[in-house]
């Protein structure tokens with residue numbers, strides 16, 4: 001899954017509005033960010049396969065450290081622990097933030113489970129699962145976009161933007177929809193490393209754009 005993961009970011013922002021949305025954007029893709037780095041390092045493996053799945057060009061045949069249930073739990077607990085230890089917030093809010101970030105991290109596996117086809121191991125590289133929505137291009141696109149829009153509706157119930165910022169924000173959502181379209185029907189990556197680089201760039205870029213939008217909103221609030 002790609003932009004559908006951001007629905008969890010938007011929903012969790014409603015759970016605690018003081019959490020920066022850009023950090024939640026990174027949290028829901030944290031497992032894929034580590035995956036991209038592990039692919040570069042040769043620790044996890046994939047190959048380009050343009051024929052098996054309608055909505056994904058990748059055969060993800062070895063990813064025990066990031067996309068196994070055990071791996072996803074490990075990263076969620078690691079993020080929980082780091083938030084508790086390093087957060088500048090004090091008191092119960094620190095634990096709440098740690099909980100929210102770890103839910104965001106683990107949600108990645110849950111949503112991937114809907115789209116991946118029997119390539120998500122329970123642990124190590126065995127007992128692989130996945131419902132396989134990637135077999136349908138239009139099905140994948142619809143589920144991703146419905147999730148994204150549902151997340152945005154929840155988000156707008158919790159957060160008020162200045163009118164100008166709302167416009168920029170909605171353009172950004174449109175950009176996410178284009179990215180989703182491109183991931184299914186657009187240019188196919190020639191190598192696994194290029195696919196991983198492209199995804200990593202998308203994850204960092206989208207989080208950076210959200211950071212800029214949130215900054216613009218803060219400036220607007222301060223100037224009123």
Ligand SMILES: [Zn+2]
Pocket residue numbers: 001031032067108112
């Ligand atoms: Zn993933």
